Amino acid sequence: MATMAAPTALRPHTDAYGGESGIWAWLTTVDHKRIGTLYLFTSLFFFIVGGLEAGLIRLQLAGPNKHVLSAEAYNQMFTMHGTTMIFLAIMPLSAAFFNYLIPLQIGARDVAFPRLNAFSYWVYLFGAMFMNFSWFIGAAPNGGWFGYAPLTTMQFSPGLNIDFWVIGLQILGVSSLAAAFNFITTIVNMRAPGMNLMRMGMFTWNAFVVQFLLVLAFPVITIALVFLQFDRFFGTNFYTIAAGADPLLWQHLFWVFGHPEVYILILPAFGLVSEIIPAFSRKPIFGYPVMVYATMLIAFLGFGVWAHHMFAVGMGPIGDTVFGVTTLLIAIPTGVKIFNWIFTMWGGSIRFTTAMKFAVGLVGLFTIGGISGVMHASPPADLQQTDTYFIVAHFHYVLFGGSMMGIFGGIYFYYPKMTGRLLSEKLGNWHFWLTFIGMNVTFFPMHFSGLLGMPRRIYTYEAGQGWETFNKLSTYGTGVLIIGTLFFVYNFFRSFSNGAIAGNDPWGGGTLEWSIPSPPPEFNFARIPRITSRYPMWDMKTPALTAEVPHTANGDKRLDIDVAGKHTAEGHPVPIGNEPKQPAESGMHVEHATGESAKDLGIPMPNPTIKPLICAAGLITMFSGLLFIHEDKLPLALTIMMGGALIMVVSLYGWLLTPLEDAH
């Protein structure tokens, strides 16, 4: 295995990104792979922050009447745990994969708007820092991630806590929206020749649907937050009790965003799993079109079920019926996905890498979350479940058992593509089993504590209520989860320099990203591939197996298969390089890292630029100036806001009036 045909592929080239390294190169990067990497590191950091917050929460609840946290600290902790995990960990973890994978899967050299992409990341980073800065002045948000008015209005929350939350979420919304416009354009417009929509990788499909959810859901919460912000800063009446305001306005606006948000969190993981399961089953995804339609249907129905979060608010029997039934409906496409995954494995040849274990873990655990989801789709039953630990159990099965399992699987699957090295399977095995066991020990007992009457969001509880055992179990489980995560962190950093060399295609994947070196060169594809099927790599390596696949959807013939400028040779199946420790099969069908730069090859690449970062910094400055209004420093606030706006506008003009690339 050391005698590779292409010796340059042996070492993951740290100069894959055009040779530039060092801080400045990262600050000015517009490369989607670097930005994806930045997203990955930042969001994993915040995942750990959110995990530590969860650890403190569980210590406080390990037994009755504990004093690990004060009431106030606990409320800040659970608010920030939810906010962090949703907005600072899982969403940007998904964004890391969107960034890294979408261009690779559709055969593009970058996203449609590389500088906007950098801007999205910097806004996310600064927004995350802004929100967490609140810890250091002792005013972390404390109104819950759902921020129900009127508790979050000035009358009941006069401190800066809620201001940090309101402003922080708006900032993060800017980031998500900018990224979503970018990815929609990328997927609609930058697919390689022959890559029609129904040939896209399942991950790209899920990502595509998620972008639409983002584009349509985020404006709604932005408006809800704008109202709250105006109430808090300018004395408007949107949530003012005395003015006759209706607190349900906030709830409706919040959940019109909040329920699609659930699918924003879970669909990327579904996409990753839909790549992992076929690769390790050596079978294409079962029922590809149905999977695509199911994803779209989930997203569509996702906008019609928001009020199932509000069955206890007294909507009346008609409202409850409508939202109960639509919620039940959404279980159908979700169930279809589960069965299609199982039947992708059915008849396959399943190899249990760590990535595959996490993927199977998602299928098994998400099912539990789905079943409990159906239980509270029934409004009368939900009246006993809502706002109890039963719900906490449910959505952790969905978000940890679903999203995080999928994302961990995705990290094990794509780490070699990103770094050129494999994560250790041995440590990965520990990580998986500790996570799987820890997750079940933590969250399964919560079903019981909830049905035994334990409300959510309580910082303390009394002895003798029948909750002690289950809470103790949950806390032990969290300990196991933390140990499992330590294995992951160690593995992640250790493998960066010590992992086995991956080669182009360590897993025998079928999609386009496996045709190029790991890590990919800055231009991704030296030649833009021509696509004739959903699994071009399998067409190339095992043409006999894919012979039945129709390849003539666009009038193109099987022989047109062209990956990295090489045509397949019909009738000469090439074994799949499936040993993880071996570099990819070094046949002549894949691109090798040649060390040639984009310049050598005459490929136009966007210039690095610091302007998106400055623009993002201006935006944050502008927003954070608002805080000083509540400190009774209006002139200072205005100065900061005007200054930030000026920085933003000037750098934006500088950015827009500078060409993306050098003229040729």
Next chain:
Amino acid sequence: MSHAAAHSPHDTTHGHPPTSTGLDNKKIAIWAFIGSECMLFASLISTYLIYKGRSVVGPYPHDACLPPQCSTPLKAILNIPVTSASTFVLLMSSLAMVLALAAVETKDQPKHTTGERILGNSKLWLWMTALLGITFLGFQAFEFTSFVHEGLTIRTNLFGSSFFTLTGFHGAHVTVGVLWLLTLLAIDYRRGLGPKDALNVDLAALYWHFVDVVWIAIFTLVYLIK
């Protein structure tokens, strides 16, 4: 936003493959952006409608409140004739925008008559669009000030809060549009806008028309329907 068009994706000599749809990336992105903006205004308008008639104190938008219901008489505050005028102004600005785009697209074609020269004058039509936009904003400023004089501020009641926020957001969008138009004008004066810039003018036009259409919705739902 203008130079970037020099690298049209159709221009394969620069090594970029053609786009999948044949449309420019920016065109796709602006449509996605407009989709998002639709939800933004839908939320604002829904809020206005939800809170309609729920203010506990006046002034109210339509219904006059006379003694004995009110101790002091309150007249309906919305001035429909004035707003109809400003709506007309904004509609006309859309027409001017269409002409501006056409002028940019046909810049290279020979102009023979005075009429053709006027129609082909991109600066004229961009100015016209921007000025009509500014006039609309002037109407809005007048409306806001007169409301404040009549005792309606953003803090007064639910109507005030939702009305000023909704129309204020729209006004902010018009302001951004005007700045965009002025930027295009600056470029036009510096080096002249031509058919190669048509895409960038088209983007501004799409945005401008969208803002215009939103106003039609606001005018109908807020001002006309009682």
Next chain:
Amino acid sequence: MPVPTRLRRPLAAALPALIAVALTACNNAQYPNSVFHDHTEFNRQVGHLFDILLWLGGFVFIFVETLLLYTIWKYRRKSENDRPKHVHGNTTLEILWTAIPAVILAIIAVPTVQTIFKTQAVASADALQVEVWGHQWWWEFRYPQYTTTEASGKIDTLTTANELYLPVGRKVNFKLQTIDVLHSFWIPQMGGKRDLITNHVNYLWFTPDSVGEGAWNGFCAEFCGTSHANMHFKVFTVTPPNFDAWTKHQLTMAAFGAVAPAVAAASAVDTSKRGAQTPQSQPGPSQVVQTTPTTGSPNAAAPGTVAAASIGGQPMSATPVVQQAGYVAFPHDKLPRHVIPQTPLPAGLAYNESLKGDPQRGLDFMTKQMGGGCIGCHAIAGNPMMKALVGPNLTHVASRTTIAGGIYPNDTKHLTLWIKNARRMKPGVIMPTLGAGEYDPVTKTNIPKTGLNDQQIADIVAYLQALK
């Protein structure tokens, strides 16, 4: 790859087993707040629905997980040369696993919709009406069908705090409102929760029928700020005669030091029976215990009550009200363990057991000298100085089993410390820290020497404890 299977199989088998254990455990006194107790028709309906959901959910769970485990075991890679056939889909199968879940969901939807309409119908007019007001962080219960007129002509509605008395077998209709932020009213053993929403009125009704005299926990289930966790209440289901006796007693003027001589003759008997602690009560003839003239009358409801009560296997005779006249409150010595608050006191609060308070001194101090500022927030019927509505009504505070939103027992020690430093005992509470030299965690200052001294607090406590 048998490893995952080996471990996952027992786990998968354990999960339904655990559900079964929980279900069988639901009648165990170990789980006093379990939602599986069917004490009301509301809970029976929800429980029936829940059973359907659990059985179908359990079936789907076992089916899917078994299929998954079988698949990953059966199709594990046996040889590196395995080259499975590429199957792209199967229309029949895919239709099947769209249709079958749809059928299952329809099976859920039908009883769901039926139950929605049943549980959300308008409560019948003869129901006991209870107004529930949410406060940060305590509960106010008002019984609008039970009123009394003070000598001054002021009409008092039966008002209590954090303790809810419900007659067994009578439908009770809760009118849910909040004066501040959102709360959610929840008695796990009685019925589903319903939110208290600012500027809205919500309703929830049920009949505690299959239950005898007992005590239950209630919680706030919607996050409402710092002490959301400390917003409990206690529910007492009592026999209709005892309920009537309780309402009569609650409607009397303050049992100690009432300035207005306005206690009904009937009540006077009760009061005198309560012994030596009420020497100052001045029963007068003018008070009339009123009930709303229509079906809301306790007597009118009594026949239905008896029939319903026998459903629970605890037939109760329609005892004449007079025979229950000695009844003041749920007997404290019969409280089940799970309703007795276990919250430990924060460290560093000094309590001097030997100090004896004097109720008259306490009364004078509170009302004549306005000591402690009690009059700013609390009401005591019959005491014209005590009319404020911010905090709980204290007219019969001594008859309650708990204080502070149901998190501390109502005894001398806890009451003393509560008055001394409420804010250390319940984070964020509006009730101020009053004891001299005490640290107030909200204002982050020490109370000056002008604050209440231990003797003054003991006097106030003595007065409050006289308010039976």
